[in-house]
Each structure stands twice: as structure tokens, then as C-alpha cells.
Amino acid sequence: MSDKPLVGILMGSDSDYEIMAEAARALREFGVPFEVTVTSAHRTPERTSEYVRQAPGRGIRVLIAGAGAAAHLAGVVAAETTLPVIAVPIDATALNGLDALLAMVQMPAGIPVATMAIGKAGARNAGIFAAQILAVADSSLRDKLTDQRQTMAAGVVAKAEKLQE
Ligand code: RP5
Numbered sequence: 001m002s003d004k005p006l007v008g009i010l011m012g013s014d015s016d017y018e019i020m021a022e023a024a025r026a027l028r029e030f031g032v033p034f035e036v037t038v039t040s041a042h043r044t045p046e047r048t049s050e051y052v053r054q055a056p057g058r059g060i061r062v063l064i065a066g067a068g069a070a071a072h073l074a075g076v077v078a079a080e081t082t083l084p085v086i087a088v089p090i091d092a093t094a095l096n097g098l099d100a101l102l103a104m105v106q107m108p109a110g111i112p113v114a115t116m117a118i119g120k121a122g123a124r125n126a127g128i129f130a131a132q133i134l135a136v137a138d139s140s141l142r143d144k145l146t147d148q149r150q151t152m153a154a155g156v157v158a159k160a161e162k163l164q165e
Helices: 014-029 045-054 073-080 098-105 120-135 139-164
Strands: 007-011 034-038 062-068 085-090
Touching: 007 014, 007 045, 007 073, 007 120, 014 034, 014 062, 014 085, 014 120, 045 073, 062 073, 062 098, 062 120, 073 085, 073 098, 085 098, 085 120, 120 139
Parallel strands: 007 034, 007 062, 062 085
Antiparallel strands: none
16 A cells, blocks of 8 residues: 555544544554545635645545534535545534534535544544545455454454353
């Protein structure tokens, strides 16, 4: 796998980082190179647009976008590219992330985003899902994903057995 970033992790604010770090952690576990940037659909629309337009030329193959509140980032990103876009709703307001989830999941037909769960589980799954997309054309990455599933399953069995003690 190349050393150049294959996945771009975008977030609307640095306040999203604690959650979005889970996506980075998952990609690191699979050895997938990534980059992280803060860019907002509302506060920095031109920066967002420029990043997305340049991404394929720099080797980026998958984009992950995390945002809270009126979370238009993933949709705006998807509007600018045919790269796969994975959305992570962040719990940033009194609505506990439901606002972001609905904004991200209700894309109009024609501009899809793959919306994950709210918060850390969603961010981790975004990282794993990005790896799964890349694994379609990378058998060694596929093997790592299979190993991770087996490790996870073994962990569940070990915990179940411990409950029997
Ligand atoms: C969104 O607004 C960001 O993605 C963040 O989740 C939320 C709050 O941003 P800050 O006010 O903390 O910068 O655009």
C-alpha cells in the first residue's frame, strides 16, 4: 500500500476531533494511510470545495465527513465528487446528534452518502468501512479485515465464557 493518504477524514470543527479520532484509530489499525483536516460546509465553504476537488488528484480514494448540528458537510462534499463519502453524525447540540443524523441520512436521490451511527461507534465504523471499500482491490487489506473480525469474535466468546465462571 502506498504511503500517500488514501482516505481523507474531514470534520466541521476541531471540537469534532475527539469523536473522529476513532475513525483515524481504525484506519491506523489496518495500516491505511489517511489525512485529517477541519473544514466546514458553512464557515469555510470555499476551503471545503477546494479540498474535495483536489483530493482525487492527490490519491485520496474515500472521504469520511464528520459534523454536528445542521450537518451539511457530508452532503456538500458528496455534491463535489464521485468518490465514496462516509458520514459520521456528531452529538454536538441539545438534540444529541439526531439533528446531524437526519441531515446526513436524508440525502436527495442522486447524491449518496453512507451514513454511520451517531458518535464514536459511527466514527469507528466509518474507518472500517473505508478500509472495506479499499479492500475490494487489495487482498492483503481484506485479510486484515478478516483477522480483525476473528479477533472480535474471539473476544466475545472469551467474555461469554468468563460469565459462566
Ligand atoms: C458543526 O457544528 C461542527 O461539525 C460541530 O460539530 C458543531 C459545533 O462546532 P463548534 O461551534 O464547536 O466549532 O459545524
